[in-house]
Amino acid sequence: MTPSTTPTASIEEQEETFFVQDVPGNGKGVVAARSIRKGEFLFSEPPLFTLNPSPTNSMLLGALSKCTRDEQRQYFTLANSYRKRLLPALAIWETNFLLLGNGTHLKAAPQPLGELAGIFLLASRINSSCTPNVSKSWDEIRNVMVFRTLRDVQDGEELCFNYCDVLSAQDERKRTLMEEFGFDCTCDACRLGGEEAVESDRRRTSILRLFDEVGRCAKEPTLGIRKIKLALQMLKEESLIHYEASFCYDAFQFCVLVSDFANAKAWIRRAWEVSCITSGPDSNAARMFKVYWANPRSHTLAAALPKATLSGPD
Numbered sequence: 001m002t003p004s005t006t007p008t009a010s011i012e013e014q015e016e017t018f019f020v021q022d023v024p025g026n027g028k029g030v031v032a033a034r035s036i037r038k039g040e041f042l043f044s045e046p047p048l049f050t051l052n053p054s055p056t057n058s059m060l061l062g063a064l065s066k067c068t069r070d071e072q073r074q075y076f077t078l079a080n081s082y083r084k085r086l087l088p089a090l091a092i093w094e095t096n097f098l099l100l101g102n103g104t105h106l107k108a109a110p111q112p113l114g115e116l117a118g119i120f121l122l123a124s125r126i127n128s129s130c131t132p133n134v135s136k137s138w139d140e141i142r143n144v145m146v147f148r149t150l151r152d153v154q155d156g157e158e159l160c161f162n163y164c165d166v167l168s169a170q171d172e173r174k175r176t177l178m179e180e181f182g183f184d185c186t187c188d189a190c191r192l193g194g195e196e197a198v199e200s201d202r203r204r205t206s207i208l209r210l211f212d213e214v215g216r217c218a219k220e221p222t223l224g225i226r227k228i229k230l231a232l233q234m235l236k237e238e239s240l241i242h243y244e245a246s247f248c249y250d251a252f253q254f255c256v257l258v259s260d261f262a263n264a265k266a267w268i269r270r271a272w273e274v275s276c277i278t279s280g281p282d283s284n285a286a287r288m289f290k291v292y293w294a295n296p297r298s299h300t301l302a303a304a305l306p307k308a309t310l311s312g313p314d
């Protein structure tokens, strides 16, 4: 796999790749104008302004007063899910802000100290999906939010990232999105019914449980790898690439623990490939994985347990 190079896209390039249009039932949305390969860079966008994630209306008016007339006009045409409850500037902020950094942007979740949030005029048009085909990652060096495709996207398909944690059951996701963002989620995963919904819920909640269980397998690397393979299989079935890199990195660590450096290399290479897709080859994660791929013995856990041979990715 060849990861995309460091991104910048002109307006013309963007228009050839995607456009903003009305999406039935969900206001506006961003739609692919051509087929797009997984891991492709879509666009990067600087924030119009940044504030702490819970500003007052007057703080917002202060920030807006430093914007141009056109930017103010664009701000006030963004979606507003809190029309009946909040003053316009605050209501639009609550509907559209994104956290800088790579955490969740759920309002109820504890935020790291000093975490900032921002308004991104174009990204504000991207709707939510619990099976997202777009990733967003904050580039702290260039001060831009970067958007990439997580899987192959067809011409005409809507581009969506996830507003909430996707590793929970449908009713919990829908409740969170209603409570935190004021809308009833109509994404494909939230529209599943019957046996399909039960199966999807089972996989997503199992993957979450496996995250925890894998972390407790430090003394049982073989069991750890078995659980990781199970989680990767379920992630594939749910089309959720997000978490693959993290599981592959855990598998790498199990392998270096027992000096199985051949399989360690195979796992960390896969972690690198996935992180190039989800956050780009220049991301901190991708850089770290590349270093370990070149020299797995440099990891602090190397040879901490007796030698053994585990297995690599399927």
Ligand SMILES: C[S@@+](CC[C@H](N)C(=O)[O-])C[C@H]1O[C@@H](n2cnc3c(N)ncnc32)[C@H](O)[C@@H]1O
Pocket: 025, 026, 027, 028, 029, 078, 079, 080, 081, 095, 096, 123, 124, 125, 126, 127, 128, 129, 181, 182, 183, 184, 185, 186, 187
């Ligand atoms: C950040 S805006 C996204 C763009 C918005 N559709 C627009 O017209 O500008 C968030 C709002 O879009 C709508 N929305 C986003 N994702 C949705 C989904 N999965 N199901 C239903 N509505 C959604 C909700 O009204 C939500 O408050």
